[in-house]
Every structure is written in structure tokens, then in C-alpha cells.
Amino acid sequence: MAASSDAVGAVIGLGLVGAALTGAAVVVPVVLGPALAALGGAYVALLLIDEPPLDTRAAGVATALVVVGELVGWARELAGPTRDEPGNAWRRPVWIAGMGMGALGLAWGVLAVADLARVQGLAIEAVGAVAALAALLVARRGLAPPGA
Amino acid sequence: MKRAGDARLGAYAVLAAAALVTALALRRTELAAIAAPFALLVALGVRAQPPRLRAWFELDRERALEGDVLDATVTVRSDQAVDRVEVGLALPDGVELAEGRNPVALRLSAGEERELPLRLRCVRWSSVEIGEVWLRTRDQIGLVRFEGRIDRRRPLKIYPTAERLRILVSPAHTQAATGSEVARLRAEGLEFADTRPFVPGDRVRTINWRATARRGSLVVNERHPERNADVVVFLDSFAEARTSDEGTLEQAVRTAATVASRYLERRDRVGLVAFGGILRWLEPGGGLVQQYRLVDALLETGVEFSYAWKDVDVIPARTLPPRALVVAVTPLLDERSIGALLDLRGRGHDLVVLEISPEPFLEPGRDRSDLAALRLWRLQRAELRARFERLGAAVATLDDEITMEEALEGVRAYRRHARLVQR
Numbered sequence: 360m361a362a363s364s365d366a367v368g369a370v371i372g373l374g375l376v377g378a379a380l381t382g383a384a385v386v387v388p389v390v391l392g393p394a395l396a397a398l399g400g401a402y403v404a405l406l407l408i409d410e411p412p413l414d415t416r417a418a419g420v421a422t423a424l425v426v427v428g429e430l431v432g433w434a435r436e437l438a439g440p441t442r443d444e445p446g447n448a449w450r451r452p453v454w455i456a457g458m459g460m461g462a463l464g465l466a467w468g469v470l471a472v473a474d475l476a477r478v479q480g481l482a483i484e485a486v487g488a489v490a491a492l493a494a495l496l497v498a499r500r501g502l503a504p505p506g507a
Numbered sequence: 508m509k510r511a512g513d514a515r516l517g518a519y520a521v522l523a524a525a526a527l528v529t530a531l532a533l534r535r536t537e538l539a540a541i542a543a544p545f546a547l548l549v550a551l552g553v554r555a556q557p558p559r560l561r562a563w564f565e566l567d568r569e570r571a572l573e574g575d576v577l578d579a580t581v582t583v584r585s586d587q588a589v590d591r592v593e594v595g596l597a598l599p600d601g602v603e604l605a606e607g608r609n610p611v612a613l614r615l616s617a618g619e620e621r622e623l624p625l626r627l628r629c630v631r632w633s634s635v636e637i638g639e640v641w642l643r644t645r646d647q648i649g650l651v652r653f654e655g656r657i658d659r660r661r662p663l664k665i666y667p668t669a670e671r672l673r674i675l676v677s678p679a680h681t682q683a684a685t686g687s688e689v690a691r692l693r694a695e696g697l698e699f700a701d702t703r704p705f706v707p708g709d710r711v712r713t714i715n716w717r718a719t720a721r722r723g724s725l726v727v728n729e730r731h732p733e734r735n736a737d738v739v740v741f742l743d744s745f746a747e748a749r750t751s752d753e754g755t756l757e758q759a760v761r762t763a764a765t766v767a768s769r770y771l772e773r774r775d776r777v778g779l780v781a782f783g784g785i786l787r788w789l790e791p792g793g794g795l796v797q798q799y800r801l802v803d804a805l806l807e808t809g810v811e812f813s814y815a816w817k818d819v820d821v822i823p824a825r826t827l828p829p830r831a832l833v834v835a836v837t838p839l840l841d842e843r844s845i846g847a848l849l850d851l852r853g854r855g856h857d858l859v860v861l862e863i864s865p866e867p868f869l870e871p872g873r874d875r876s877d878l879a880a881l882r883l884w885r886l887q888r889a890e891l892r893a894r895f896e897r898l899g900a901a902v903a904t905l906d907d908e909i910t911m912e913e914a915l916e917g918v919r920a921y922r923r924h925a926r927l928v929q930r
Contacts, residue, residue: 388513389514392521395518395522399522402541406537414537417538418540420541421541424545428518428519429515429649432515435514441595442608442611443611444612444614447591447613450591450614462544465544465547470536
């Protein structure tokens with residue numbers, strides 16, 4: 360029981376250190392690496408406590424880390440003297456959201472491949488999702504007017 | 508263009524490597540899944556190539572007065588589509604942005620050319636070069652920056668604005684050419700001087716008929732002719748007192764430009780001696796061309812540090828004509844310039860000292876010893892002014908509380924008094 364509470368304390372401690380370093384990274388960019396490492400370390404500690412066969416939360420963690428890194432970069436840009444042209448300011452948050460989605464898909468894909476090698480459970484779901492996406496694309500193409 | 512990695516590039520690379528090593532050590536696939544997006548981003552960032560960007564700079568004119576607003580245009584063109592390019596115009600000292608965005612981030616499509624209109628305010632007199640455009644862009648992901656500077660510099664001369672000045676110090680001696688200064692000698696002119704008995708050869712039109720009727724013999728009027736004068740502006744640039752944005756040299760140049768332009772308007776011949784670490788001089792001359800020459804020479808003036816001892820012997824003789832009025836504009840801070848001015852007066856030059864007070868630029872301490880030192884320093888300066896005045900050179904102190912016109916009025920009063928004493 361005591362060992363478990365120590366581990367939870369380590370997770371919370373690493374998470375707090377990561378959060379503090381992330382805030383500091385806006386001012387001191389060199390700290391971004393340690394900040395992301397601390398946040399990732401908190402997840403590793405959690406993984407060691409739970410010891411699941413395959414933790415699908417990893418995709419979410421990867422997404423969160425990418426989004427945190429990009430948000431820090433954006434915050435630094437906003438703190439600089441350069442201002443975007445009117446009408447262009449919305450592009451960065453959209454781009455960050457897109458990168459988060461991409462990171463989610465990639466991490467999910469890696470997990471699916473690993474799962475395929477292990478029990479084929481998650482991989483089948485991933486294949487099903489890809490098939491559904493392909494079906495949607497085909498249907499869209501079929502419904503599109505000729506010459507479009 | 509110079510390539511530089513963003514802080515995120517290093518962070519992502521370190522994170523991906525650490526996650527993969529930990530995944531291997533702990534045999535956890537999840538950490539490899541976390542590493543994958545970061546590894547992909549780093550790989551894409553490393554492969555990024557700089558876009559081909561070009562820039563031009565245009566300025567509506569190359570000469571301006573302090574306070575003028577100039578129209579400038581920065582044009583940027585990209586051969587490839589660029590998601591975000593930061594464009595900035597490096598502004599030299601004395602020029603600030605009045606209107607427009609600088610720097611600004613743009614999005615350019617392939618082959619697009621964009622013009623950025625800017626309005627620039629000339630804050631302080633100077634001779635500068637403007638037109639260095641810096642560009643900063645990044646790869647699609649934003650992990651690699653490409654920075655470059657494009658040199659489109661062109662000269663810009665900002666002339667000091669002349670202060671309002673209605674009166675000037677009259678020189679003790681005039682020259683032979685016609686001007687606006689009423690000479691002391693008697694000849695053909697407008698200003699009445701005196702009457703005297705008629706002598707053969709006098710023109711009939713000079714006869715004063717009223718005086719003749721009163722005296723019973725012919726009496727003629729004598730007049731003062733209007734002549735020009737030689738004026739030499741002596742600008743002391745050995746030392747200055749300054750704060751971060753203003754100093755005695757700025758005020759000295761402004762004062763010198765005002766004095767020179769006013770004397771030139773009266774058709775006097777004006778020369779310049781910039782006496783400092785670098786000696787600059789301009790022989791006396793008149794007209795608009797001379798005015799431009801003078802101001803251009805003044806713009807080049809700066810405080811150049813020098814240990815070399817200089818006296819008036821280094822000044823070319825033709826720059827200081829014998830009967831010229833020397834108007835010295837000085838903060839009276841450097842022994843070399845003070846010595847040179849005393850020497851000039853000793854050699855018989857008609858000298859007026861316009862002291863640019865360094866006091867507004869001082870921040871004296873608050874303890875008793877500092878205040879005592881300040882009082883001593885003020886006493887020393889007062890003694891120095893008295894020394895000049897004992898030699899017959901009027902000293903006018905210019906500071907925030909007194910206008911140039913008021914200061915010159917004091918000089919004129921002193922010189923009237925000094926003439927009475929000389930008689």
C-alpha cells in the first residue's frame with residue numbers, strides 16, 4: 360500500500376514538475392525538452408504502476424505531448440514582436456489541432472501494429488476503422504458530380 | 508538563408524530518442540507509440556528546404572527634416588508558397604515607425620508579390636542608411652527557421668529643424684560686400700549716421716537742407732552702409748553629456764544649424780569648424796549651396812574619442828578669416844576646446860560662446876558630498892564663464908528653461924556694454 364502511494368506521488372510529482380517546466384519553456388525555450396520528458400516520465404511511472412498488457416492511453420499521451428510542444432511554440436511566437444496579417448491568426452490553432460490528430464492516428468497505428476503482433480485485438484479494430492474510412496471516401500467520390 | 512533549428516526540434520528529437528530507449532529497456536510498446544509522432548516530425552523538419560524569397564525597399568525621398576514623415580514600401584516576393592514569412596525593416600537611430608506593421612508575418616502563395624506600406628517618422632537629425640530588410644520563415648511544420656537579410660540600403664539625411672530666431676549677434680566687423688548688417692563705417696547706405704559740412708565732391712542728394720538752413724552753410728548726411736560679415740560656427744565635438752536618447756551634441760548641432768542658416772539668410776558668409784576628435788572645416792561661403800554643405804557637414808559630426816591634444820593651430824588659416832565673428836557652440840566640458848576658444852579670443856577674434864548646458868543631462872547624487880561636489884562644479888563653470896567675459900567674449904547659456912532668442916538677447920546686451928567700455 361505504501362509502495363503504491365509512493366508511486367502515485369511520483370506520478371503526481373513528475374506531472375507537476377512537467378507542468379512547471381512547460382510554463383517556464385515559454386520564456387526559456389531550452390526547458391521544453393525536459394518539460395516534455397517530465398510529462399512523459401509521469402506516464403511511464405503510471406505505466407509501471409498499472410502494468411496493463413497494452414495501454415491504449417499512450418496514443419492520447421502522444422497527442423497531448425505534441426499539442427503541448429506546439430502550444431509552447433505558438434505562445435513564444437505570440438510573445439514576439441511580429442504580428443500576423445489580419446485573417447491569418449486562425450491558421451496556427453487549426454494547424455496545431457491537425458498535428459494533434461495526426462499524432463493520435465500515428466500513435467494509434469503503432470499500437471495497432473504492436474497489438475497485431477500480440478493478440479490481433481486492437482489491430483482488427485484499426486483495420487475496421489481504415490476500411491470504414493475508405494468506404495466513406497469511395498462513397499464521396501461516387502456521389503460527386505462528373506468532372507468535379 | 509541561414510538555417511536554424513527551433514527549440515522544439517531539439518526537444519522533440521531528445522524526447523523521441525528517450526522514449527524509444529525507455530521502450531526497449533522496459534519492453535513497453537506504448538512508449539514507441541509516443542515516440543513515433545515526434546520522430547516523424549523531426550524527420551520532416553530535417554528535410555526542409557529554404558524557400559526562395561526576394562525583397563525590395565523604396566523610400567519616397569532621401570532628405571527630410573526632423574519630424575517629417577516618410578513613405579516607405581517593402582516589397583516581398585516568393586517563388587514557392589510560404590505559410591508564414593516574417594518581414595522586418597531594420598530602423599536606424601533617429602527613425603521610428605509612425606504607421607504600418609513592422610515586423611509583420613505574411614502568407615505568400617507561389618509567385619506572389621506583396622507590398623508593405625510603412626510610414627516612418629524622422630525623430631532626430633542624422634545621416635543614416637535605411638533599407639536593410641530581414642526575412643524569417645520556417646518549414647511547414649515550424650521546426651526549422653530560415654533567416655536572411657537583404658541589403659537594399661540607401662542614404663537618408665535628416666536635417667535638424669531650425670529654431671525660430673529673429674535676432675542675431677551683430678559682428679564687430681563687416682566685410683566689403685553688400686549684405687544686411689549695418690556697418691559702423693560711414694559711406695553710401697540707408698541708415699542715418701551723422702551730419703558733416705559739405706566738401707567738394709559730395710553729391711547734392713546727400714545735402715541735409717533743414718540742417719543747412721539752420722546753420723547757414725551746406726551740411727550733408729552721412730550714412731552707414733549695409734555690408735555682409737564673415738561668421739564662423741565653431742562646433743565643439745570633443746565631449747558631450749547625454750542621456751540615452753538626447754545629449755548636448757544634438758542640441759549643439761541644432762543650434763549651430765539654426766545660427767548658420769539665419770546668418771546665411773542675411774547674405775553673410777558662413778564657415779564651419781567642427782573641433783573634436785576629428786577636425787572638420789568648411790571655408791566661409793554664402794548662398795543655398797553653402798547652407799546644404801554646412802548642414803551636411805554638421806550631420807557628419809559625432810563625438811570621436813581622442814587623447815590627442817589639439818589647439819587652434821590645427822585649424823586651416825583660411826577657415827578663420829581675421830575679421831570674422833566666431834560663434835562657438837560648446838558644452839564647455841573639454842579642456843582642449845576651452846583652451847582653443849581662449850586662444851582665439853587672445854588672437855583678437857570676435858568671439859561669442861553659446862554654451863549648451865550639460866546640467867539637464869546630469870543625475871547628481873543625493874548625499875551631502877555629492878551635492879557639495881555639484882556646487883563646486885557649478886562654481887567652476889561660473890568662473891570659466893566669467894573668465895571668457897573678462898576677455899570680452901560674451902557667454903550665453905542655453906538650457907531647457909531659456910530659448911535661443913533670449914540667450915542671444917543677453918549676448919547683444921553684453922556686447923553693447925563691452926563696446927562702451929572699449930571706447
